[in-house]
Amino acid sequence: MIAVEDLCKHYGKTLAVDGLSFTVEPGHVVGFLGPNGAGKTTTLRILLGLVHANAGRATILGKNYAQLERPFCQVGAVLEASGFHPGRKARNHLRVLARAGRAPEKRVDEVLATVGLEGAAKKRVGGYSLGMRQRLALASALLGDPEVLILDEPANGLDPEGIRWLRDFLRSLAAEGRAVLVSSHVLSEVEQTVDEVVIINKGKLVAQGKIEELKRGRDGRVRVASPQAKALEEKLAKAGFAVSEDGEALLVAGATSAEVGEIAAKSSLVLHELTPLATQLEDVFLDLTSEEKK
Amino acid sequence: MIAALFSEWLKLRTTRTIFWLVVALSALMTLIVVAGVIGSQKHSISGAKNQLDMLGIGSLGIFIALIMGLIVSTGEFRHGTITPTLLATPSRTSIVIAKALAGMFFAVALVGLAEALVALELAIALPAKGVDFAIQAGPAAGLIGRVLVAAALWGALGSGIGIVIKNQIGAVVGSFAWLFIAEGLINAILHSHAINSNAGRFFPFQATGAILNSGTRDPQLLSRAGGIAALGGWMLLFTIAAGVLLSRRDVS
Numbered sequence: 001m002i003a004v005e006d007l008c009k010h011y012g013k014t015l016a017v018d019g020l021s022f023t024v025e026p027g028h029v030v031g032f033l034g035p036n037g038a039g040k041t042t043t044l045r046i047l048l049g050l051v052h053a054n055a056g057r058a059t060i061l062g063k064n065y066a067q068l069e070r071p072f073c074q075v076g077a078v079l080e081a082s083g084f085h086p087g088r089k090a091r092n093h094l095r096v097l098a099r100a101g102r103a104p105e106k107r108v109d110e111v112l113a114t115v116g117l118e119g120a121a122k123k124r125v126g127g128y129s130l131g132m133r134q135r136l137a138l139a140s141a142l143l144g145d146p147e148v149l150i151l152d153e154p155a156n157g158l159d160p161e162g163i164r165w166l167r168d169f170l171r172s173l174a175a176e177g178r179a180v181l182v183s184s185h186v187l188s189e190v191e192q193t194v195d196e197v198v199i200i201n202k203g204k205l206v207a208q209g210k211i212e213e214l215k216r217g218r219d220g221r222v223r224v225a226s227p228q229a230k231a232l233e234e235k236l237a238k239a240g241f242a243v244s245e246d247g248e249a250l251l252v253a254g255a256t257s258a259e260v261g262e263i264a265a266k267s268s269l270v271l272h273e274l275t276p277l278a279t280q281l282e283d284v285f286l287d288l289t290s291e292e293k294k
Numbered sequence: 295m296i297a298a299l300f301s302e303w304l305k306l307r308t309t310r311t312i313f314w315l316v317v318a319l320s321a322l323m324t325l326i327v328v329a330g331v332i333g334s335q336k337h338s339i340s341g342a343k344n345q346l347d348m349l350g351i352g353s354l355g356i357f358i359a360l361i362m363g364l365i366v367s368t369g370e371f372r373h374g375t376i377t378p379t380l381l382a383t384p385s386r387t388s389i390v391i392a393k394a395l396a397g398m399f400f401a402v403a404l405v406g407l408a409e410a411l412v413a414l415e416l417a418i419a420l421p422a423k424g425v426d427f428a429i430q431a432g433p434a435a436g437l438i439g440r441v442l443v444a445a446a447l448w449g450a451l452g453s454g455i456g457i458v459i460k461n462q463i464g465a466v467v468g469s470f471a472w473l474f475i476a477e478g479l480i481n482a483i484l485h486s487h488a489i490n491s492n493a494g495r496f497f498p499f500q501a502t503g504a505i506l507n508s509g510t511r512d513p514q515l516l517s518r519a520g521g522i523a524a525l526g527g528w529m530l531l532f533t534i535a536a537g538v539l540l541s542r543r544d545v546s
Contacts, residue, residue, distance in 0.1 A: 068384075
């Protein structure tokens with residue numbers, strides 16, 4: 001449904017996207033992750049025909065965005081929460097887009113209700129909060145009832161309730177067989193929402209796959225607290241584990257709680273806490289992107 | 295293309311900018327007509343020719359048409375609405391043409407309204423001053439027709455300039471600096487003994503003068519048809535430049 005093949009884009013001497021390839025299949029929510037400046041927004045804008053690629057292909061439903069028969073009704077996009085005329089009412093903003101994109105005008109009120117903005121539909125966008133603008137941007141993306149959604153940081157500005165709503169909403173869209181590509185910096189949120197992730201760094205693909213697959217094979221961490229922390233830290237370091245401080249406790253990377261417990265027992269060190277920490281998406285992300293830096 | 299045009303039309307109708315332009319234009323027209331009638335001797339505002347000249351005040355609306363054309367395009371970059379606009383209409387050529395046509399239609403509507411207002415105010419103010427309203431329908435229609443042609447071309451020209459320059463303040467200041475300073479200055483240099491050229495006749499403001507010319511022979515101006523061709527040429531030049539630049543630009 002979404003296919004990016006050997007995509008390259010440079011701005012002057014700066015390489016923003018460097019031979020990037022990945023795909024997104026129907027019925028999936030795919031997280032598009034990368035550090036700031038990794039090339040995420042540039043890639044999304046190339047997909048939507050807003051930025052010209054220097055090489056490679058970025059297609060949706062097998063075609064370039066501009067070559068789609070009714071692009072606005074086939075692909076919905078949220079790129080930023082600032083593409084509004086402040087003096088235009090929200091409902092009129094959507095009417096303008098519906099008219100240009102050949103979406104039925106009755107969808108305007110439907111999508112306003114979907115994103116919970118029906119009460120503020122006649123308010124000028126200049127008076128909207130960031131969260132309301134984000135909801136309006138989502139409403140714009142949904143106007144054409146599209147098969148594919150491309151969302152750049154859609155949770156920006158949403159309150160916890162809004163984030164939860166967005167998560168359920170994206171899941172429901174995927175359940176209807178739509179493809180959703182969503183970039184986000186809130187990794188804990190992404191972990192609860194997406195089926196798989198595409199991780200990029202410096203414009204290159206670092207990893208693509210299901211979160212569980214990416215977590216597999218990555219050692220977890222153990223949080224351990226002891227009144228003899230310094231002695232314990234020395235013993236763990238001597239055993240070859242990376243130890244860092246976490247408040248009054250220690251974080252031991254690459255060890256199981258059994259290994260840490262045995263080392264403490266052999267040295268007769270008292271433990272107040274021994275907690276295995278599951279590998280989070282954040283750990284995978286930081287590992288992968290820091291490996292790239294090396 | 296048609297969908298983009300209707301969308302542009304709706305864009306213009308759904309902000310208060312146009313409302314304030316209409317208010318400003320109406321206030322300006324009223325002020326000039328009232329001041330002109332009150333401050334003039336009866337003999338200088340009597341007769342069809344003098345009154346037709348007063349009706350020509352509506353042609354000042356052409357400057358508002360230019361501003362409106364500039365706003366149609368620069369507003370998209372100023373507020374970032376160019377992104378949703380391009381998502382809804384990926385054909386950038388269609389957007390440029392739709393904006394040129396929208397600028398053209400709105401300019402005609404706006405300046406038409408200004409001319410109607412001036413005619414109405416003259417019909418009231420002149421008899422109130424004790425002067426017969428002597429404007430004939432034929433000459434009035436000819437004048438208004440020429441003003442509307444010029445307004446249409448300026449509206450479209452403004453939208454083209456707005457895409458080329460993008461920055462709203464820069465586009466407005468640059469356009470008016472050209473009209474009121476640069477064009478006159480260059481024209482004067484061209485007319486100097488050293489150069490002695492009439493090329494300045496083809497400049498936009500001079501071409502507009504040719505279009506609005508009441509028929510008196512002026513060697514420093516083109517013919518009416520020549521004026522339309524010259525101003526139309528500028529409009530086409532900037533529309534094509536806008537199309538080429540917008541097609542090549544990355545919108546990020």
